[in-house]
Amino acid sequence: MSIFGKLSFKDQAFKLRENAILDAATSVLGTKGYDLMTMDDVAGAVGISKPSLYKHFKSKEDLVGEALIRLIDGAVDFLAQLDNTLSPKGKLAALLEWALRVRLDGGLPFLPSTSAHVRDMLMRNLKYVTRVLKLNGQIEKLVLAAQKNGELDAALPSDVILFSYYARTCDPAVEYLQRFSKMSNEDIVRHMLQVAFDGFHPAS
Missing domain, CATH: 1.10.10.60 (Homeodomain-like)
Incomplete structure (x- = not known):
């Protein structure tokens, strides 16, 4: 029910x-x-x-906090529903694809702003902070597991990978491509995933 x-x-x-x-x-x-x-x-x-x-x-702060909590809850729910046979990197890729599609449909990125005021406002929202810490812990475990099994470079500090991953969820290239290129959303997602995990190297 x-x-x-x-x-x-x-x-x-x-x-x-x-x-x-x-x-x-x-x-x-x-x-x-x-x-x-x-x-x-x-x-x-x-x-x-x-x-x-x-x-x-x-208040506006309360409203924005709830909107972002809903986004984080959506990400946590999405991760929970992923096929357990997916590798750690596969789960990271699937979550990033979900986040990119949310944005292309008019949604928000995981990191909503570089504004110090907005960051301070969100850090005062205990409900939001609790949700973010939960999602961060899950993504960090996937990063470490992917490094351990050789899917991601173990020589890189895990924090570099983790925060670069977050940055991909709010990369302004997504909006630029949607607005100014002739690509479909499907192509934008596919290319952004390739850049996120393989850089600019030719696809193997």
Whole structure:
């Protein structure tokens, strides 16, 4: 039974509106960024009043935090559903592919901003920090396992691989290719995965 099957009609409507708000916030964040985004923007995108929006989220910080928590939860759920026969590198590639497709569909990257203000805001959100630490631990284990079995260069510090991997999830090349090249999203994903794991060397 889904979560909605356990809720009253009123609660279901509230939850559906909350998801619509998070979708709108994600879209506005993707186009305007955190600093320029306003609660009026989000309310207008959903088609509700600002007081109605504040019934769900008490501040912009709260709203953005929940949008990013939803993204991290999606990544954790995706990892949990992967075939256990996949190698560590295969799982890393699958997760990166998922993250790239999320972005190409208008979603957010794992690392939402280089802004110190946004970083500080997120670090004050205990719920967000807890989720990020969980995802980071899972990805770090995959990196170490891939190094141990020879899929990734064991001579590289694992942190270099780990943070380079995160950087690939928010590489601006994705948006540039989508906007200015004639490539399909499928081709963009395929080429970005090749660059992430094989660099610019010819495919073997």
